[in-house]
Amino acid sequence: MKTPKPRLAIIGFGAFGQLAARHLRDHARICVSDPVSRADDLPQVGLAEAARADVILLAVPLSCLEQVLTEIAPHLRPGAVVIDVTSVKLRPAELMQALLPDHVGIIATHPLFGPESARDGIAGHRLAWCPLRGGEHRRLAAFLRWLGLKVLTTTPDQHDAEMAMVQGLTHLISRSLGALGPMPTRLATASFQHLIEAARMVQADSPELLRTILCENPHAEPVRRRFLDAAAAVTG
Amino acid sequence: MKTPKPRLAIIGFGAFGQLAARHLRDHARICVSDPVSRADDLPQVGLAEAARADVILLAVPLSCLEQVLTEIAPHLRPGAVVIDVTSVKLRPAELMQALLPDHVGIIATHPLFGPESARDGIAGHRLAWCPLRGGEHRRLAAFLRWLGLKVLTTTPDQHDAEMAMVQGLTHLISRSLGALGPMPTRLATASFQHLIEAARMVQADSPELLRTILCENPHAEPVRRRFLDAAAAVTG
Structure with a gap:
């Protein structure tokens, strides 16, 4: 007799929740909990029922995390594992450790890919992994x-120290370039094209994600300040 | 009887002068004039003799341009063509038009490639071209x-208006990132890798080139100011 597949609850069925469902549906019995987005062919459940799964994947914005944790906490079974995927890790780690019962496992993660970059599959992509x-x-x-x-x-x-550079600088530069209006293309150099491509890749990211990266990462503001000071000091 | 190949004088035998010699040696009788760098197998001449060629390629830094133009001007033959390759165009155009005799052609150019980007050949690369x-x-x-x-x-x-964005922003961002010290690589996202590659491609450029791009392009300072203001205004 085969071991039954684990039950996976995906809470938050936005872009990342849907990506996770596509790649995990052959390996788990998935249910989805989301107040708005529906999965066509996966069971839709409330938060209390989602909390009774073996693995609970929290794919909600950081601004909703505290409320979701409070609602699922009383229903989590001993031995369940709760995993978040937000773009910063100190604040979610603090919330999960404070609000979840001692009898569940906790892993704070940050997938360094999304629906666009993993369009051709997730193999080779990176995932920051903080077992708590x-x-x-x-x-x-x-x-x-x-x-x-x-x-x-x-x-x-x-994680947050590195990401203050990686995501903080990419988004800061992308938004700043965006504010300058259309960029020249006819005389673009190869290095400038890399710059424009970096900006293009993150320009569709949500204001919520930008806020998370710049305001919810305690390392972000010092990095931003250092970059601005360095830029102001560049002279020919 | 075949038309003899034109005589091409390359004045300034640094990285770009050498690149030009490699790609033009089959098409012209080349001589080189440089106070320091020598070409192993090309005739080395003084400025006055270089000025008597059919085409004179000025591959000198902008800071030397005025002096070189003054020295070659009396020796230029009617119908000769003088071409510069500096990274800005308003200032060299002004100098060439002011200092060169009416009987020579003048073309201000900016090759958007160099020894590194054209390592595998110049085909497909771009050249800004201002016939004056x-x-x-x-x-x-x-x-x-x-x-x-x-x-x-x-x-x-x-040219200078576009390049104030293209080169001005690339160098400003590259130098600013460089000032922050080593960049993280383990958790780097795809967009951040583009940013780092843009910075890497220009980080070896000379201080002289940086000065030319930031200080000798009248459009550069307003673009720099707009970028700094935009970056200071980015908030989550």
Whole structure:
């Protein structure tokens, strides 16, 4: 007799929740909980029922995380694992550790890919991985590596420090270039084309994500300040 | 009887002068004039003799241009064509028109490539092209197109306006990122990698080139100011 597939609840069925469902549907019995978005062919459940799954994937914006954690906490089963996927890690880690019962595992993660970059598959893409509580993270990391992901273990603080550079600077520069209006294309150099491509890739990101990256990462403001000071100091 | 190949004097035998010599040696009788760099197998001449060629390519830094123009001016033959390749165009155009005799053609150009980007050949690369005096530019543009270059006709002012964005922003951002110290690589996103690649491609450019791009382009300072204001205004 085969072991039954684990039950996976995806809470928040936006762009990332849908991407996760596509790649995990052959490996888990998935249910979805979202007040607005519906999955055509997956069971739609309330938060209390979603909380009774084996693995609970929180694919909600950071601004909703505290409320969702409060609502699911009383319903989580011993041994369940709760995983978030927001773009910063210190604040979600703090919330999950404060609001979730001791009998569940907690993993704070940040997939460094999305529907656009993983259009041709998730193999080779990277996932920042911060195991916070429980031992189930080893088996789950092995599963994700088997899917082809590069699972990079780190801490919430180290993650946010690196991402203050990686995402903070990319978004800061992208928004600043966007504010200058249309960019020249006829005389564009190869290096300028890389700059424009960097800006293009993140310009469709939501205001909510921009706010998370710039305001909810405690390392972001010092990096932003250093970049602005450096830019002001550049002279020929 | 074949028409003899034109005589081409390359004044300034730095990275770009050497690149030009490699790609033009089969098509012209080349001589080189440079106070320091020597060409192993090309005749080395003084400025006065270089000025007597059919085509004179000025591959010197902008800071030397006025002096070189003053020295070659009395020796230029009627019908000769003088071409510069500096990274801005208003200032060199002004100098060439003021200092060169009426009996020579003048073309201000800016090759949007260099030894690194044209490592595998010049075909497909772009050249900003500002004919300023004389009619010989049509035949020369046709020759360069035959070599595979994209010859983009523009004016010095239009060139400098576009380049204030293209080169001004690339160098400003590159230098600012450089000032922040080592960039994270483990958690780098695809968009951040484009940013880092843009910065890497120009980081070896000389201080002289940086000064030219930021200080000798009258459009550069307003663009720099607008970028800094936009960056300061980005909030989550």
